[in-house]
Amino acid sequence: MEYDFRAIEQRWQTRWNETEAYKVTEDPSREKFYVLDMFPYPSGAGLHVGHPLGYIASDVFARYKRHQGYNVLHPMGYDSFGLPAEQYAIQTGQHPAITTEANVARYREQLDQLGFCYDWSREVRTSDPKYYRWTQWIFAELFESWYDVDADRARPISELTDALNANGLTGVHAASDGLWWKGLPDGAYPWGSDFDGQLTAEQWMQCDAAAQSHILMQFRLAYLADSEVNWCPALGTVLANDEVKDGLSERGGHPVVRKRMRQWIMRISAFSQRLIDDLDGLDWTDSIKEAQRNWIGRSEGASVHFGVEGHSDHTIEVFTTRPDTIYGVSFMVLAPEHELVEVLTSADHREAVTEYQQAAAMKSERERQGAGDHEVSGCFTGGYALHPLTGEKIPVWIADYVLAGYGTGAIMAVPAGDERDWKFAKAYDLPIPGIFDGIDTDQAVYTEKNAALRHSCEFDGLDSQTAIPKAIAYLESKGVGRGQINYRLRDAVFSRQRYWGEPFPICYVDDLPQLIRDEQVTLPPVDAYLPTEDGDPPLARAQQGDWNVNRGDRMEYNTMPGWAGSSWYFLRYMDPHNDQAFCARDKSDYWGQVDLYVGGAEHTTGHLLYSRFWTKFLHDRGWIGFHEPFKRMVNQGMILGRSNFVYRVQGTDQFVTFEKRKEYTTQRLHVDINLVQSDKLDVEAFRAWRPEYAHAEFILNEDGEYLCGHEVEKMSKSKFNVQTPDDLVEHYGADTLRCYEMFLGPLTQHKPWDTQGISGVHNFLRKLHRLFAQAGGDAHAKDEHHRILHKTIKKVSDDLDRHAFNTVISALMIGVNELLDAQAQNAAAIRPLAVLASPVAPHLAEELWSLSGANGSVLDQPWPAHEEKWLVSDEITYPVSFNGKVRFQLPVAADLDAKAVESLALQHEKAQQHLEGKTVRKVIVVPGRIVNIVVG
RNA sequence: GCGGGUGUGGUGAAAUUGGUAGACACGCUGGAUUUAGGAUCCAGUGCCGCGAGGCGUGUGGGUUCGAGUCCCUCCACCCGCACCA
Incomplete structure (x- = not known):
């Protein structure tokens, strides 16, 4: 009987559909296991052979866990909001929903033919209003929350209001921009220009509703603010930092410039430390964890205040990781955008400063950061700062290399100890005070921390490690600074000027945003998917009657970014049809964290960060019981x-x-x-x-x-x-493709696609089929057959446990080859092999199960356990080596002790040849492994 | 520059705790069968050598009875980040 894969795959796929074989429900009596794929964006091109690699691996693992008795959640869906469908809509006028629908159908067809064990009844699509209703709900909850720094968690905004009513901000640490009151619009606030942020209850109560609303906005986790964004004129939208590569948009490669816009922003920065700390408990690769840490960019140091000469009402605050080098400061540098540049610039330098500022503003991010070549440029302001410890006058410059967006946008320059400061000092002939004992910093910068300090008063003779904490304490005692931890992670811009994304549940009344919570806001139809002539986002084109909800002076015209829907989809799979909640608490308590997350390592840094952020938020607010989404992650190679x-x-x-x-x-x-x-x-x-x-x-x-x-x-x-996988499935069948992709090499490694090898795998499946086809019920099962089978059970199980899918296939090949050679023809005896093959070749496994005369589906069979008795043999063959070089094989009884093995080895005739004229210095016998005779 | 990773036959790779390097496949060579084949079966296949034997896991060194595996040095390639104070 031939291996008719077409008939077999057709037959069992139909059967699985009829019996809803992959539908799962919560079952408290069984342990759960959650296997998740990174859901795809359904692009018009369909799947190529690279896409299914991860899906196959996760499918194999999900099936394995099912055989082991776990209640396995293995869902699939689509990240279906996105730019390509919108671009297509711009070109053709076709609604993105139609394009998306067609692409999803195509994906589904391709996925179906591969025989995955997805529970499709749980499918989610981020662009489905029934799904994005809950994305909007999470946004609303973020809007209605603030971050309590002391408790280190998010709390309802009502609790902040209560605190403000009672004591103002006294005793409350709400995460915000450090100078939050500067973000308020001009208007009547009951405090003067010397206000330092310590809002009292009286001041709070004196504010009218609008003013209070503006104040609260400074503390919400989802807040509106003017911010400098990556604006892409060609795409007509704002891009996240990770969507910009070298100053060009990642999609399309259009130029990106900086622009100030009023945007929705997520206060992810409040979660920085937790996002770093909780990495320790995750089973992810070091490189992914390291990328998360880099992105968050924690650095420890001090913030120091420098006085401004002639302006006692101002200070320049800087952040430094090297407070120990403070006596080496010879100039200061502000970012060109720094607000004190105005104050500091003297009349005779104004023209040059303005020119420099304008030049800097004209440059795109790309030019400013330069593709590697960091040219030195800067301009003296004519103003001076005052050293907080010595009172010395320090010239203040502005320069490109100081970034407005990091730290305070100002630095104290210590040319002796900082590479960029050193270069700058050399370029503009500024002094380089030597502060390291025995090191000539006129010739080269010294950035290490080993040398003793000198000319540094109280820190003289100390190395950096010792001096840093002392310096911080000293600055604190003088009231001019304090220890501080800085993060590079900035709050995430959450507005996009696009059509094909989640609309915000927001309208504006007198320019104040109002949440719409009683009714879902859905995407209105528009006549074109482009910005309006006034430069408003596409949603501004919708007429009054086009909105299903239309309130206030106007609706919010922005939509949410792509990462909104993908930050919580893993939760929706647990309870996909719930119209009362994003996911019922008992469902998320049962399914819990994702036990295995499989996906590519490309572009995941942002996704993981945002997803972890939202998970922590939902946890803080008590909606779910865990605070990390993905316990274990495997990144498949390209x-x-x-x-x-x-x-x-x-x-x-x-x-x-x-x-x-x-x-x-x-x-x-x-x-x-x-x-x-x-x-x-x-x-x-x-x-x-x-x-x-x-x-x-x-x-x-x-x-x-x-x-x-x-x-x-x-x-x-x-x-x-x-x-594409389609031709190969047509030619060889889904099981062959599945096995071949697994056989190709280690899952995590990049590997070239080459179809030549596929015939070998196809051959293996044919042999496997032949093995079962020729077996009968009355044939005799020999011990040897059991030995081969149990050896294979052990190897396949071990390899699956450690995700070594390539060697799983090898082990099965070896098992099948050996069983065929040994003429194993007893159907019952080889039956467990069908279960072993089931994760990798599910269709064929069902066929084999039924060929072997067994009832039911192979899917419901428990994973076979190997029996130790079939693995022990009564004879062991020792390789015998001389000085580490193997010379002959020595078969002995397995229970022989080391001494006896040693003497047998030495007596062996071949040993005698190698020992001729030499003396035995030492004999090493590793039981069960090897004999090594040291001669000399 | 910083961080992470990878270097093993003609090719994809295996060797899980230091214990016979190259399993399993592809390809190639030879043979059988066949009208023919991109079908099937058998044999061979790391390199050098007729052979005995020697040499072999990017380089050079070290530890060890024994190193692909552990330590140090250097090289190449890939990925990520990059004026982050």
């Missing part, structure tokens, strides 16, 4: 494509074969891999491929063939090297 090239002779229609390309001046062009077989080009197909090649002529090799060049690179449409 599958690379193998591209083919043709070589066009410059300026002609002639194409020269790979071997002769050097004889001409040629242009290397990607050619569709479907026109190439084993690097040989089908020249007729090539002519037919594109009109410009219709008259192509070919310079062939000796064999009369056109040979293409090749290279391994990322799979992409533009490189014509995309392999």
Whole structure:
């Protein structure tokens, strides 16, 4: 009987659908296991062979856990809001929902043919109003929350209002921008210009409702503020930092400039320390954890206040990680945007300063940060700061290299100990006070921390490690500074000027945002998906009657960013149809954290950070019982494509074969891999491929063939090297593709895609099928068959436990080969093999299970346990080595002790040859492993 | 520059705690069968050597009876971050 994979796969997929084999429900009597894939954005291109790699791995693991008796949650859905559908809508006028629907259908078809064990009844789509209703709800909860720094958790805003009514801000540490009152609009507030943020209850009560609302806005976790954003004129939208690469938009590669806009912002910075600390408990790779830490960018140091000469009402606050070097300060630098530049600039420097500021503002982020070459530029303000310890006058400069967005936007420059300060001092001929004993900092900067300090008064003779805490204490005692921890992580801009995203449940009354909580706001239809002529986002095009809810003076026109919906989707799978809550607490208590999260490592830093942030928030507010979403994560490597090239002779229609390309001046062009077989080009197909090649002529090799060049690179449409799973499933079946992708190599490694090897895996499945097809009930099962089977059970189980899917396939191949050689024909005896194969080849496994005469579905079978008695053998073959080089094999009884093995080894005739004329210095016998004889 | 990772046959790779390096596959070579094959089966296949044997896990060193595995040095490549005070 042949292995008819088409019939088999069809039959069992139908059966699974009929029996709802993969539907799961909460069952407190069983332990749960949650296996999650990073859900895809349904792009128009469909899946290529790289996409399913992670899905297959997680599917294999989910099935394995199911066999082990776990109640396995393994859902799938779509991150279906996004830019490509919107761009397509702009070009064609087609509503993005239609495009998305079509793409989702295509994805589903491709996923279905691979036989995944997803519980599709739990499917989610972020663009479905029934889903984004709850994304909006979480936003609303964030809006209605503040961060209590002392309790280190988020709390309802009503509790802050209560505190303000009672005691003002006294005794309350609410996370905010440090100078929160500066963010208030101009208006009547019951305090003067010397207000320092210590709001009293009286002051709070004197504010009218609007003023109070503005004050509360400074503390909400989702708040409105003017902020400098990455504005992409071509896309008409704001981009997150991780959507900008080298000053260009990641999607489309359009220029990005900085612009101040009123935006919704998420106060993720309040969670910085927890986002760092909680990494320790996660089973993620070091590189992913390190990327999280880098992104958050904690640094310890001190904030120090410098006086301003002639302006006793101002101080310049700086952040430094090296307060010990404070006596080495010879100048200060402010970011060009720093608010004190106005104050400090003297009349004779005003023109130059203004010019420098303008030049800096004109530059894009890209030019300012420069692609590697950090040119020194700056401008003296003419103003002076006063050293907080010596009272010395210190010139104040402005320069590009100080960033407005980090720290306080100002630094104390210590050229002796900081590379950038040193370069700046050299460029502008500023003094470099030597503060390190025995080190000539005129010649080179010294950034290490080992040297003793000098010319530093109370810190003289100390190394940095010792001096830093002393310096902080000293600054504190003088009232000019304090220890401080700084984070690079900035609050996340949450507004996008796009159509295809979640609308905010917000309207404005007198420019004050009002939450809409009693009714869901859904996306209104618009006549075009572009900004308005006034530059408002596309939603501003909606007419009054187009909104299903229309309140206040106007609705919010922005939509939420892509990461909104993807930050909590793992929770919705637990309770996907709940219309009373985003997820019932008893459901999230049962399913809990994701036990295994599988996805690519690319672009995940932001996703993980935001998802962890929202999880912590929902936990703080008591909506869920855990504070990290993904306990364990595995990042699959990228599958690379193998591209083919043709070589066009410059300026002609002639194409020269790979071997002769050097004889001409040629242009290397990607050619569709479907026109190439084993690097040989089908020249007729090539002519037919594109009109410009219709008259192509070919310079062939000796064999009369056109040979293409090749290279391994990322799979992409533009490189014509995309392999879709569809052809392979058609040709070999889903089980073969599944096994092959697993067999390719370690899951986490990048690897080139090469279909040549697929026949080997297909062959294995055919042999497996043959093994069961020829087995009968009355054949005799020999001990050897049991030994092979139990060895395989152990190996496959161990390898699955450690996610070594490639060797799972190898182990099964070995088992099948050996059982065929040993003529194992007893159906009952080989039956457990069907269960072993079930995670990787589920369709065939069902077929084998039924071929072996068993009832029911293989899915419901417990995972076989190996029996130790079949693994022990009564004979062991020792490799015997001399000085570490193996010379012969020595079979002995397994229960022989080391001494006896040693003497047998030494007596062996081959041993005698190697011992001739030499003395035995030592004999090492490692029981069960090896014998090593040291001679000399 | 900083951080993370990877270097093993012609190719993808295996070797889980230091114990026979190259399992399992692909490819290749030879053979059988076949009208033919990109089908099937058998044998061979790390390199050098007729052979005995020697050499082999990016480089150089170290620890050890024994190193792909542990330590140090250097090299190459990939990924991430990057004027972060």
